[in-house]
Every structure is written in structure tokens, then in C-alpha cells.
Amino acid sequence: MDNLILQLKNQIIEVLNLEDMTADDIATDAPLFGEGLGLDSIDALELIVLLEREYGIKLSNPAEGKQIFSSVASIADFVSKNRKK
């Protein structure tokens, strides 16, 4: 799980171009949206693409993402249960 969390943090930094950040800067349980990293609806869509490209998970409704993308921990939990690759 720890490996997956680290991997996810690095992937998030890459796809969202969080240029000046490292994996250590993202707290695993901290909210990603709103107060957290200040991400917006387009970032949520980018995360949907990330899940599909890297883990073979397809979300067809952006509303499903809301719960899943609340923190890195919740993404890791969802990925570990649903990943196809």
C-alpha cells in the first residue's frame, strides 16, 4: 500500500504539473481539492485519465470521482480494489 501511495503521489505531481512539489509535500490523508492543493474540476478529469491510463479503471461519470479523489489515501484504497493493471 505504501508503494502505491508513493507511486500515486508522483503520478499526481506529474499529470497535474505540480512543478515545485515532491511526494513528501502531499499529505496522504489531506484533502486534494478545495482547501488542499487548490485543484479544480479539470484536475479531477485529469485524475480520471490517470486512473484509466495507469490502472485500467474507467470512470464514466465525473461525479463518481468526488468521493474517490478526496485524498491520496482514498484514491489508493479505490485503486487497490479496482485496478485492472
Add this chain to the structure above:
Amino acid sequence: MGKRVFVTGAGIISALGTGNDATLKALLEGKSGIGKITCIDTEHTEFPVGEVAMSNSEMSRILNVNYPVNGLRTVLLGIFAAREALVSASLSPELLRSAAFISGTTVGGMDKTERHFKTVFDTNVETEDSLEMKFNDCGYSTELIADSLGKFRMVTTSSTACSSAANAIILGANLIKAGIVDIAVVGGAEALTKFHLNGFNTLMILDKEQCRPFDKNRSGINLGEGAAYLVLESEKSAKSREVGIMAELSGYANTCDAFHQTATSENGEGAYKAMLKAMEMARLTPADIDYINAHGTGTPNNDETELAAMERIWTDKLPLFSSTKSLTGHTTSASGSIESVICLLALQNGFVPGNSGWRTPIKENANPVVENTPLPEIRNIINNSFGFGGNDSSIIFSKYIP
């Protein structure tokens, strides 16, 4: 800004048909042009679109055009509509020599580019395919349309995504008011492409059913394609030619929501300002507006904020409004002129076109006109066109009063 600008010609092609007559007939019948996608090679056939029911080769044959026009769908559509506009305004080649041609497009020659890109990118640039990418630039498409009509004095292209054609209309009107030209042929053309079909799909805002603007359960856009042009003319020129005046372009405004590249602000600040400023130019009060042809794309975000903007202006009761995008599809860069021609048809024939597909109210007193409705006393119409980046334009057409 005392000078008046008149509309003396119009041409249109869309999923509703080719020409003013076919479009009027489809509008009066409330017939939607939304159907299965056939003209582009895509796996996303789950998304219905408003296609023009002709292949490139059919259009090329009818228009009698050759390379490179025959491979550029935006140009083919543009020529259909622009030719009709010129005929309806009885514009002679001599008049074009002092006129402007301003077209809105964002796709331009992207259909050609996406067909050749893989070969050029994957193999090498020395192939003939790379030469075809010259047409990617929007300006080439516009020039090819213009040159098929005659010899214009000046030609340019506005490109503000889904408000492109509306902004072409605005520049044309400003040039006439400034006395730079007396006649401007203005509008926009846009073909469906794999590029923007996939682009809109990445935003997850395409509806798998016929779109339902202003419906509580709306879930996105149906893309469409087409072209439409208006002939704008100064009072002096229109009167000296004794040409029929279809309407007065009485007001217009372009503002920016300045909020987000794709989302709209909650209270629809840009849309609110655009409608208000256009009414100010036309010296009209909110009570003077008989009908709004809304941008109404069918996305949850757009329709909610457009409605919010309307409610800020019409605090007691909204005027009659509808979105015709469930009939034509969202023709993106061309939508501003396609819906302008629809407004002109409504004004000339005394009716309000319906918002097909609508079923469930979002809330009380916010229902669009669903079936097309006679309105013989119709005088002033607002046409809204909003683009990515919060590019919001409103245009007002008024019944011509000498």
C-alpha cells in the same frame, strides 16, 4: 455610435437542412437534425451529433469545387451558406470589391490535419502529407470561402471557440459604423472533427441522447456542424441599392466572464454584462425583449449560469427563451451565426422556435418555449453565444423600422 447597421442577406446550412427555406420548414415542424455520426472516422459513435447530411464529395460536386476545397469540410459548408447570403442580398461582384469578409472558425482545416498528422509525425516530414497541414490554419479556410465568392477588399478570421461567429458579426458592424466598409459578409463555419469531438469528450460533457438544454436532467452537449453568414450593410448603402432589409442589428456586446477556461462563474457575470450592454447599445429595456435564443448548450454548468444571468436582468418574469441546439447540435464556432439566422427567420415569420427535447423544469418560472410558438408581434431578439474562456457575446436583432 449613431450609425445604423442592417441585415440585408442571410445564408445557412446545418443539420436542419441547406438554406433558409429548408431551415424554416424544419423549425416550424420542430424537427431535430440530431442523429448518428457518419461523417468522421471515430469510435465514439455513442454520441449523437447534428451532421450536415452530405459527404465532402457530394458537397464538392454540387458546389463544383476542386482541390484543396474538396477536402476541407469547414470550407465546403462555408461556401454553401455564404453563396446563399450573397444571393439573398443581391450583392454584385463589383460591390464585393469594397466589402469585408469576416468568418469565425476554430477548427479551420483540422479535419485535414488529423487525417495526415499520423503519417507526418510517425514516418517523416518529407511526405506529401505535410503539405496538407498548411490548411490547418483558420485563415486559409476563410480565404478559400471568400475567394469562391469573388474579390473582397479585406478578409479576416475571428477565433474565440463557440462565440467566433458572433464576434465576426461584431467586428463587421464596428467596421461599418467606423465607415471603413459599407458592406460586410460575416458569420462562421465549422465542421465536425475527431479532434474536438474527443476534446469535448475529455471534458465529459457530451450527451449520449438528444441534448436537453434547460432540462433538470440535462447531461451535456450534442456537437453539430454547419455554417451561416449574414450580409451587414450601412443605412446609406442599403437605401441606395434599394435592397430588402431583413432586420436591424440594433445592439451587440462582447464581454469576458474572466473566471475559468471552461467553467462559467456562478452568477453568470459575463453573460449578464453581455446582454445588458447589448440592450444599452440598442437603447432597449429588458421589457422590450420578446425572445432570447439562449446559448443553452445542455451542460449542467452553462444552462444554470445562463439562467442565473437572465434572472438578474429579468427579475420578475423571464422573456420567452429557448435553445435551438437540440435541433442543430452545438455548431461551436458557427453557432453564433447559425442561431442568428434562426433569429432572423423567427423575426420575419413571427414565431419562437422550440427547445426540443425539454421535459423537466429546473425550477419554477424558468421553463423554455418547448414547441415552436407563433408570436406575430415579435420585435426584438437577443442571441447569446458563449465560448471557452468566458468569451460571452450577445447580439440583438430588431424588426426594421424606417
Add this chain to the structure above:
Amino acid sequence: MTARCFVNSMAQVSCRQPLSDEWFDNPCALTAAYTRAQEPDTKGLIVPSEARRMSKILKRAVATSITALNNSCVEQPDAIITGTGMGCMENSEKFLVDMCRYGENCLKPSLFMQSTHNTISSLIAIILKCHGYNNTYSHKGISFESALLDAFVQIKNGNIGNALVGAHDEVTPFMALVMKRTHPEYTNITETSVSAILSSTETDSNICEITDVNLFHNPEPEFLAGILNKTDDSLLLLGVNGNQLNDTPYMSLLEKLSYSPSTLRYKNIFGDNFSSPALAFYAAATILKQQRIPAPLYCDTSKNYTGKINNITILNHCDNTAWSLIRLKKFDLCGS
């Protein structure tokens, strides 16, 4: 059309030192067939958290826009009007490459969202929270002049008091290879980002005045010569670049003139792309302000201009179909 239209401030990013007029004192000719722009230092101009989604062209456009605005008499522009021939090419190209690689699934929304031509104008509006008029023109080599015409007309008729007008084009290494084939008339392919604040206010910080902006489609050389002959414009800044295909239309025009102007060039310093006429505009404005002409800008060094520099007429064409004419005039406070 009674108001006057002044250039109040300008900023450029090109193959020369960015956000600076350094090139004016050290002009040197380009030699490479393709030269990318020198990236500006965006510290203090762009907030890092906002920069993360910006492609090169967007960073350059914001840098020149904010610099021009900071150096101007205007706080919030009444209008933002942009010319760009190809728009956000890097993002469009990446989206097309992804379509080749991944097919029609797993494509990135931020690339599409920021691939349209008007991304630039609206991004600047979002940063400035500017609700004013916002428009974008994409018409080959006269995209900038189309934007300038729009602003000029609206300032002259009093619609707006000022405008932020820009021209931005990026050329990726792949597109440079394609352009060498599609535009064989380009000698040195480069990139451009120019922003200018235009204003109707007479203030001593004005750089020059714009007295005319015109677009022509397929004009005959006689027609253009007729316009120039009427005015006797003695300094012409032309888009010549040493390539015969590109230069012949300018030569045909010069042959038809009834007088003998001094001719200047700029593409030997700034290169060729759809937005390069904006660099001609910037160079001419700088010359009018500084009242001298760097030697490499003369087409013919034996015809050096010695008088007071009052007017410069800029002529550019693209494909010999789209032509533009801009007239700039020296600015004198309370004069003229």
C-alpha cells in the same frame, strides 16, 4: 472616428533578449533556419500555482502582457484583443500525438481546454479579472493586424479608451519541420510574443501614435502604390526576408511608386512566423521613440535616412494574399 490612438507601452519575447530593447543597440542578423524564443524570467509576473498549466506560449503571453501593463498608464484594460496564427500549437500537437498513441480514449482535458486560439486572450482576462471586450483573430500572417484594426477602430470611435493588444505564436520543433515544407518562403523560422497597450490618452509616456491600420485581400501592386503615392511616406518597413518568393511582391510594389522611399526590414533580426508583423510594429515604434535606425534594418545601406523620423509605414504580406498596412507617427505632447 475622432479620438486619437497612441501606443503607450510595449513588451516583446522573441529570439532576442526577452522583455528588453537590448536588440536595438546590438542588432545582429539571424542565421539559423529555426530559432526558438528566449524564455522570459516570469518571477513576479506569474504566480507559480497559476503557471502549472501554462504552455510556453501562454507563459510568454502573460509575461509580455503583464510587463506592458505594468509599464503603462492603464491599470485595467477596457479590451483584450489577441492575434495568433496558430494558437496554442504545442497543446494541439500534444493532443494529436496522444490521439496517435492512445487512440480515442484516455486523452487529456487540459490539453484540449488550452488548445483553442482564444485560450491566450481569456487567460489574460482571467488573471486580470477583466470583464471587458475580449477577442482573438487567427488569420495567417495578418492575425496581429486584425487585432490591431479591431482595437484601433474601437478606440477611434470612443467605444473603448484603451486596449491590451497582443500577438503570440509558438513554433514547436516538429511544426518547424512542417513549416519548412508548407512555407518555403520563410528564411528564418522564429517565435513571437508582443503585447502593447494602446490608449486614447495623451501622456508624455506615449511611444508613438497609430494613424492608420488597413487589411487588404489580394491587392494589385498598383492599388497599394496608389495609396502610398498619395502620402509620400518616406520610410517603409517591409516584411522582406531575402527569399525571392516572399520578396517579389514587395519589389513589384516598390517599382510602382512615384517616389523613392527609404526601405527598412526587420525579419533579418526577428525572423518569420505568423505573428512577426507585431515585431515590425514594435521595431517601428521603438525607432520613432528613439529617433534613430539601427544600421542592419536598412534594406539598402546606401540609402540611409537622415531627416527627422516623423512617420513609418509598415507593410507586410502573407502568401501575397493577405496584406496589411500600418502607419505610425512620432508622438509629441501638445504638438502636431
